[in-house]
Amino acid sequence: xNLNFDPGSFKDPDGRxxxxxxxxxxxxxxxxxxxxxxxxxxGTLGALIDQExxxxxxLISTAEIGLADAGLGETVMQxxxxxxxxxxxxxxxxxxxxxxxxxxxxxxxxxxRDLMLKDATAFNVAFHDGRMQFFDTLSIDDxxxxxxxxxYAQFCREFLFPLMLTSYRGIEFQPWLRxxxxxxxxxxxxxxxxxxxxxxxxxxxxxxxxxxxxxxxxDTDTEMRSSxxxxxxxxxxxxxxxxxxxxxxxxxxxxxxxSVWGDYAxxxxxxxxxxxxxxxxxxxxxxxxxxxxxxxxxxxxxDYSLLVAxxxxxxxxxxxxxxxxNTLYRRIRDGGPGNVIPIVGDLLNPTPALGWNLTExxxxxxxxxxxxxxxxxLVHHLAIGGNVPLPRVVETLHRIAPSGVVEWVDKxxxxxxxxxxxxxxxxxxxTWDVFRLELERRFNIVKTVETHNGARRLCLLEPR
Amino acid sequence: MRLxxxxxxxxxxxxxxxxxxxRFLTLSLAAACGLVTLSTPAHAYIDPGTGGMLxxxxxxxxxxxxxxxxxxxxxxxxxxxxxxGGGSESEESGDSDSETGN
Ligand SMILES: C[S@@+](CC[C@H](N)C(=O)[O-])C[C@H]1O[C@@H](n2cnc3c(N)ncnc32)[C@H](O)[C@@H]1O
Numbered sequence: 076x077n078l079n080f081d082p083g084s085f086k087d088p089d090g091r092x093x094x095x096x097x098x099x100x101x102x103x104x105x106x107x108x109x110x111x112x113x114x115x116x117x118g119t120l121g122a123l124i125d126q127e128x129x130x131x132x133x134l135i136s137t138a139e140i141g142l143a144d145a146g147l148g149e150t151v152m153q154x155x156x157x158x159x160x161x162x163x164x165x166x167x168x169x170x171x172x173x174x175x176x177x178x179x180x181x182x183x184x185x186x187x188r189d190l191m192l193k194d195a196t197a198f199n200v201a202f203h204d205g206r207m208q209f210f211d212t213l214s215i216d217d218x219x220x221x222x223x224x225x226x227y228a229q230f231c232r233e234f235l236f237p238l239m240l241t242s243y244r245g246i247e248f249q250p251w252l253r254x255x256x257x258x259x260x261x262x263x264x265x266x267x268x269x270x271x272x273x274x275x276x277x278x279x280x281x282x283x284x285x286x287x288x289x290x291x292x293x294d295t296d297t298e299m300r301s302s303x304x305x306x307x308x309x310x311x312x313x314x315x316x317x318x319x320x321x322x323x324x325x326x327x328x329x330x331x332x333x334s335v336w337g338d339y340a341x342x343x344x345x346x347x348x349x350x351x352x353x354x355x356x357x358x359x360x361x362x363x364x365x366x367x368x369x370x371x372x373x374x375x376x377x378d379y380s381l382l383v384a385x386x387x388x389x390x391x392x393x394x395x396x397x398x399x400x401n402t403l404y405r406r407i408r409d410g411g412p413g414n415v416i417p418i419v420g421d422l423l424n425p426t427p428a429l430g431w432n433l434t435e436x437x438x439x440x441x442x443x444x445x446x447x448x449x450x451x452x453l454v455h456h457l458a459i460g461g462n463v464p465l466p467r468v469v470e471t472l473h474r475i476a477p478s479g480v481v482e483w484v485d486k487x488x489x490x491x492x493x494x495x496x497x498x499x500x501x502x503x504x505x506t507w508d509v510f511r512l513e514l515e516r517r518f519n520i521v522k523t524v525e526t527h528n529g530a531r532r533l534c535l536l537e538p539r
Numbered sequence: 540m541r542l543x544x545x546x547x548x549x550x551x552x553x554x555x556x557x558x559x560x561x562r563f564l565t566l567s568l569a570a571a572c573g574l575v576t577l578s579t580p581a582h583a584y585i586d587p588g589t590g591g592m593l594x595x596x597x598x599x600x601x602x603x604x605x606x607x608x609x610x611x612x613x614x615x616x617x618x619x620x621x622x623x624g625g626g627s628e629s630e631e632s633g634d635s636d637s638e639t640g641n
Contacts, residue, residue: 087584193584216584225584228591261590284597289590292610299592299606306602308595316598 078145082434087193090152090213095140101152107213108134108150114215119188123209128181130203130210131155152212155203159391159442163197163233164253165418165426167401168241168329171248173207173408174200175234179321181209182224186310186317191218195226197233197258205413221304224313231281232258235320239282240264242327243272247397249419256430261286277323331398349526353482354382356524356533357449360480361386363521363535366446370475372422373453377403377415380449384412391443393420418443422453422471423461440475448472448479452531455484455491458505465504469513477538478518483510488530507532 084092089107093100103111114120115134123129135153137143142151163171174197182192192214199211236259237248244267251259265273265286273283292299345353357379361369367388371380374392376399384390392415394400403417418439420426425439450472457463472481484491486505495502514520518536525532593610596603 223587223592223595225587227595228588229585231591261588280594280598285590285594287590288593288597288607289588291614292593293589297610299589299596302596302603302606303592306596306599306606308599308603312595312599316595 078142078147082432083430083436085431085435087211087213092154095142097156098140099154099156100135100140101154101213102147103151103213105148108148110215110217111152111212112150114190117188119185119190119215120212123181123184127206128177128184128209129212130157130201130208132212154210154212157201157203157210158389159416160437161202161416161418161442162252162426162429162436163237164249164251165420165439166202166249167397167404167417167419168238168248169401169408170202170207170404170417171197171234172238172324172327175230175238175324176321177207177209178230178234179317179324182226183314183317185215186218186314189218191216191222191224192226195224195230195233197252198256202416205407205411205415218310221308223300223303223308224316227316228261228285229258230320231285232260232264234258235281235324236261236264238324238327239278240267242329243268243275243278245330249397253426253429256436261289277319281320281323329401331401345527349531352524352526353451353533354379356535357451357480358382360535361447364447364478364537366476366478368445369447369449369479370443370445371449371451372472372475373450373456374403375399377406377417379451380415381406381411384415387414389414389416391416391418391445393418393422393439393443395419395421395423422457423463443475445476446478448476448481450479451482452484452490454481454510455488455494455505459491459494459502465510466513469510469517473517479536481514481534481536483507483532483534485530485532488527 079094081092081094084101089104090101093102111120111134120129120132124131132152132154134150136149137145137147137151138149140151143149163174166174177200178192178195178197182195185191193216194211194214199209199214200207201210202208203210233252237252240246240251240259241248259267261282265282268278268282272278361383365386368391369380369383369387369389370391370393371377372393374380374394375396377392380390380392380403392400392403394403397419400417400419403415407413407415407417420439420443426436428434428438428441429436454465454468457468458465472479485507486492486495486500486502511520514534514536517539519539521535521537523532523534593607596606
């Protein structure tokens, strides 16, 4: 039988994710079966799931799902399905911080129960149902007396250092995490900090000293693990480190320094009337198209995503601005709808396929393809801001979804004029007529409405 | 990792010649300090990273700090002894920590 294995799940010899008849499962080695049985029986998994730290995970017999003869043994693990997985480089500051806190919280509870986490990669966490949740259940392992926390350095590279980079230096971490799937190496990070920052307590400890020790002894053959036993390294020491990290993370501030679009929603040039028209148009468009999935491209802080969320299965809100996506994440986390997924993403340079064989992590377009798109007040950013010819913009919109709503912003519009103020207008073809022709090649234009005294146009697009 | 307890980080100025203390002596010295054991205890699924491990020792209190102290002491001692030994090339390598796990 050919099982549909997840190409990103291969590192842990204890089990691999696969899909079967629309559900998500994980194979289990004999050791893992025993461990997970125990965790299920003593209520560990139940408690972690109830606290919304861990994604739903349970054991199921292979006979029950028709895989008795698939060579998977008697038992596999079943997980809740995460319909769209986003990666740490696509998260905002608070998303990465909450993912870090979930990891630490889970680790602490594991320690309380004589368990451990095998690793501490940010890829063990997903945004799902409106919050950050740990989903690599197999990372839960037995605690070995006297052993260190093996995931500590990894935790630093993938969570602590990127968050410090943004908090202390005002440099958004997303491009760094996209560039390196294993995060920011400790020695590199130490070189990024100023002298003043190096004297902050947590930096001195987790960055300066760690880098120093690494530099001094990484190139030796000295075995260090046994020293932990000799010196009676203990659980409270790990717990102390975990508690300290958690406190440090909670204190990190996030100021959206260079955010261009942070207060777009409150500062844009809409009249109240135009805005009402736009909201009504979008709302009715969704009724008309009745898609189950929508991707809101250049969705800013998610006003339109949130507007239509109750009508669909899910809305993906993609915006290049991490500060906007952070605001949206907070709106969702603090009581907003769980079916809106905030994604930091640049349409001019979307997340490519990454990792082993280029299949370990999937490209952004493959993951965000939906039944309908919104491209509201976005096209001028791509066509004029990014010099992408209109035919190509339309081609790509069509690739992302076969129907949707697009808002055309004319060259006369104040926003476009501002974009052009210091440059030569080389955009002769940036006209409504050209755009409409391109749209008609790929969609049926069902309806258009003018706003801003004719400087903008809302278009409802059906599949052709 | 390569075995060579006498490796020294220099290297803005390229590699310099170093004298190396005989390897078996280095090893027994380390063993005497309780740094090297032949049986490795628990397995680690990911590389915990040299700095990451040693920092945890350091945070673990006096006993851990002592181990770190020993490591540095070993190094100083070897520096001395190297003056009377053979030669080797040494060269700075990049960060040791670059694995992911999932
Ligand atoms: C004029 S605002 C429109 C916001 C929202 N769609 C609306 O209609 O109210 C344009 C948005 O597009 C985003 N944006 C600009 N260039 C982008 C790109 N290359 N990729 C993704 N988003 C982009 C901006 O960050 C901003 O939030």
